[in-house]
Structure formats: C-alpha cells, structure tokens
Amino acid sequence: MFRKCLASLALAPVASPIPLPRITPIASQLVQRRAFHQVPRESRPPKILITGGLGQLGIECAKLLRTQYGSQNVILSDIIKPSQSVLENGPYIFADILDFKGLQKIVVDHRIDWLIHFSALLSAVGEQNVPLAVRVNIEGVHNVIELAKQYKLRIFVPSTIGAFGPDSPRNPTPNVTIQRPRTIYGVSKVHAELIGEYYYHKFGLDFRCLRFPGVISSDPPGGGTTDYAVAVFHEALRNGKYTCYLRPDTRLPMMYIEDCLRALLEFMRAPNEQLKRRVYNVTAMSFTPEELFAQLGKHVPNLHVTYKPDSRQLIADAWPQVFDDSDARRDWHWQHKYDLSNLVDFMIKDVQDNYINVQPEQQTLQI
DSSP states (O other): OOOOOOTTTTTSOOSOOOOOOOOOTHHHHHHHHGGGGOOOOOSSOOOEEEESTTSTTHHHHHHHHHHHHOGGGEEEEESSOOOHHHHHHSOEEEOOTTOHHHHHHHHHHHTOOEEEEOOOOOHHHHHHOHHHHHIIIIIHHHHHHHHHHHHTOEEEOOEEGGGOOTTSOOSSBOSSSOOOOSSHHHHHHHHHHHHHHHHHHHHOOEEEEEEEOEEEOSSOOOSOGGGHHHHHHHHHHHHSEEEESSOTTOOEEEEEHHHHHHHHHHHHHSOGGGOSOSEEEOOSEEEOHHHHHHHHHTTSTTOEEEEOOOHHHHHHHTSOSSBOOHHHHHHSOOOOOOOHHHHHHHHHHHHIIIIISSOGGGGOOOO
16 A cells, blocks of 8 residues: 555665655546545644655545645655655655654644654565564654654554454454454554554544555555555556466455545544544455456456465465454444445546556656
8 A cells, every 4th residue: 555665765764665656637536536525624724744645645645635624734745756746736845754853843843733644664565674664664653653642633543454463353354353463564553553542541642543454546556465456457458467466265355545535534534532442444345356357357358367376475364354344334434435346447447547548758757
C-alpha cells in the first residue's frame, strides 16, 4: 500500500520510503465518484497534516479531505520532491518524520489539529531492509505519537492485515485476537497499535487506527504482498499475461481505494463516544488470485496467467483470509461499496485511462 524506493533512502533523510507516484487525472475522477461522501462539515474545519503523503494513499486522501475541509486546510508532506500537479492541488511541505523538532515547528506554524501518518515500509520491502524499517515504522511512529500528545492532536495511524501472524485465526480474523506477526512490517504495526492505545489510556490522546486489508488502486505496485491484485491489471492490459507470485488459492482480504479512504474519513469524523475501541478491522471483500483473474478474464479474454510463488507466499500464508470487521460496522456504521465485480470494472477503466492510453511524456516522473 504505501510504496518502495530503498536505495536513495538509505542515504537520505527518512520521512517516507514511498517514491512519488505518477500524478494523473485519476484524482479528479475519484473525487467525482466520491460525491456520496459529502456530509455536513464541522463549524471550524480542522487543519490536517498528512505525512508520507506521496505514496499510494496520501495524494488521494488529501484530495478527498480538501473537498470536505478546503484546500488550504490539508497539508501534504514527504521528503520527496513533488510534481507540479501536487503543488497545484494544495499546500505541500518537506517533513522528515525522524526530525522531531522539525515536526514540532510544522504543527505550531500551521496550527495543526489532525495528523494522518502514512509513512511506512511495506511488508516485502521491509524484509529486505530491516534497520530502515525499524527507523521508519517504529521510530517515526514514536515521534508522531509524542507530537500528537504534546499538542493535543487527533492522530490516525493505519495498521494492516500484516499485524497478524500464523497463530492468529485466519477465517475469520476477529478484531481482538492473538497477533504475533513474523515480518518487521507486522511487528511495527502491532507496536503502533499498542503504543497508541497506551497513550490514549495514559494521556487521553485521541489515537485512531484502522487495520486495512490489501488496498487496490491504479497506482503501480511497489512492495506489498497483496500488490499482485494491482500488478495484474497493468500487465494484463498491456501484455495480456501475468506471472503471479502467490498460489492461485491464496485468499486475502481486499479493499478498493475509494472504500479505504471513505472508511478513514468516516472514522476520523466519528464522535469519541461512538468508539468502543481505538483500533478496528475494516474490509470489503476477500478473494484469491484465481477468482480475481477469472473476473478480469471476462474483460481480457486471452489473459494468460502463470504461477511462480516466491517468498511473499510465506508472508501471505500467515495473514488473515477473511477479516471480521463487525465491530466497525456496529460502532461507527462502516459499510463498504465495492465488491469484486465493480472493483474490476473501475480498475480496468482507471488503469487504461491513466496508464495505458496516455502519451509517453505524461508518464515521466518528476522527482
């Protein structure tokens, strides 16, 4: 979900290991499709800082929040040079999540109310560089949690199905159960969940966390175990074939990006008295590669798929197959919109419009 780029990061200040995705017209399309998200605004809109903002979720999250709270009230940040499109859509600043004093200055200067913390190394990438994952995923969380406590911010830190391990029940995986992950990504997410809950009980911090499943968007894949469900659209629509690194029967929970961002917005707006927990499972569907490819094959009739499981199969085998998000549906009335069929429909359109049917000069990264 939250993107790659290791070589330069090992030598540079670390705020987010996420490389700048190509900025495309998808953002305006998604905002148009999100008209149903509109709900009455608060009397004074919050000032919101998004860290690690140039990854899979950050740019789209900023666009959604700006439709609700105004462009100048949502500040995107990262350590990567932004594209012109990012700069034209609203405020962007440099923010290194390992620089606590720098973060303090941003919060004070911009009078921040909410902090949405996306900086993280994904599962497969984190296993290739554990020291960097510890710095970004653990030290970075310490900084933003302490910052939120000092300045009384509402803070959101995403978690993941990767926070569970081989000892967890897999079908379904309840909200509260044994976790014991075996990746540094998962360990760091459990750590974030627990320290956030500790600060809530100890200091009254308004900490909020959603455990997301695999998040599917048209941005190219970049290091997640569930990213096969993104990569196949790019490969199939270009070449008509795909080699999958998971077995055909590997069932995992998934969610289209629009549902993901809507869940985040609704959760952040939920009154504290509605929340029985600080950490919730959320999901939309569960499917296997075989089921996804069969649905995609209705649109790409000559799709040819081969299977060559690699080390990511071991990670997937320890993760939930079906996520139980009944607590979120009960407490703050979460409901998903996208199932497998309309997920495939929208992904085909988004990838074709923004990656396949574009001029070569439009695909140049600005970094």
